[in-house]
Amino acid sequence: QVQLVQSGAEVKKPGASVKVSCKASGYTFTGYYMHWVRQAPGQGLEWMGRINPNSGGTNYAQKFQGRVTMTRDTSISTAYMELSRLRSDDTAVYYCARDFLHCSGGSCYPTDAFDIWGQGTMVTVSS
Amino acid sequence: QSALTQPASVSGSPGQSITISCTGTSSDVGSYNLVSWYQQHPGKAPKLMIYEGSKRPSGVSNRFSGSKSGNTASLTISGLQAEDEADYYCCSYAGSSTLYVFGTGTKVTVL
Numbered sequence: 721q722v723q724l725v726q727s728g729a730e731v732k733k734p735g736a737s738v739k740v741s742c743k744a745s746g747y748t749f750t751g752y753y754m755h756w757v758r759q760a761p762g763q764g765l766e767w768m769g770r771i772n773p774n775s776g777g778t779n780y781a782q783k784f785q786g787r788v789t790m791t792r793d794t795s796i797s798t799a800y801m802e803l804s805r806l807r808s809d810d811t812a813v814y815y816c817a818r819d820f821l822h823c824s825g826g827s828c829y830p831t832d833a834f835d836i837w838g839q840g841t842m843v844t845v846s847s
Numbered sequence: 848q849s850a851l852t853q854p855a856s857v858s859g860s861p862g863q864s865i866t867i868s869c870t871g872t873s874s875d876v877g878s879y880n881l882v883s884w885y886q887q888h889p890g891k892a893p894k895l896m897i898y899e900g901s902k903r904p905s906g907v908s909n910r911f912s913g914s915k916s917g918n919t920a921s922l923t924i925s926g927l928q929a930e931d932e933a934d935y936y937c938c939s940y941a942g943s944s945t946l947y948v949f950g951t952g953t954k955v956t957v958l
Contacts, residue, residue: 755947757893764850765885765893765936767947779946782848815892820883820904832940832947833883833898840892 722746724816724838731844737804740841742816749797750774753819755834756790756801758812766812770819771799806845813840851876851937851950858956864925867953869937870918875948877918881940884913884922888933896935897922924955932957 820835
């Protein structure tokens with residue numbers, strides 16, 4: 721079945737970096753954009769950016785420009801999100817989410833929605 | 848880019864209908880018919896319920912419906928059930944520079 725499996729929880733000190741992985745299975749990894757969304761404890765969802773696994777091209781939310789790097793390894797169908805210069809307010813659950821393609825009559829188009837989500841990775845930033 | 852505005856909480860009795868609003872601006876909700884809605888139970892990942900404003904992915908109950916008027920999108924849950932108790936988030940495409948913005952989230956309580 722289609723699924724995204726993320727790496728385990730991380731505890732980091734302020735100023736450090738964290739790299740979260742997201743392994744895809746059950747579909748063609750290079751055929752769908754991968755997004756990263758985070759959720760601070762008790763707070764809402766926040767879109768961080770996306771990567772085109774086919775080309776490696778990325779788009780980042782302005783808030784994270786300069787601190788986030790999204791990459792992929794197509795040989796193992798895995799996307800990565802690295803966040804640097806961590807602060808305490810980066811403490812959150814980080815999700816990867818697949819772009820939703822609507823397919824009908826043999827053709828597919830992107831819908832700007834996210835249909836498959838990873839289980840989330842808790843990143844705690846604390847001194 | 849500010850988050851889209853949702854009511855903090857909405858409640859209803861089993862069998863009733865409720866509507867959650869999602870207010871944005873002419874730069875996001877008002878400009879594109881690309882609002883999606885997500886249901887999130889505690890400790891779980893979000894689940895896609897509505898895309899492109901009013902379309903349901905396969906497997907989502909037809910008790911969930913979406914609409915839009917101007918800068919405000921809405922999610923209606925009809926025939927409210929206990930399992931619908933969860934947090935709900937809207938999300939809109941916001942153009943090529945911002946890309947996506949989420950709503951503030953709404954906690955739905957089934958009385």
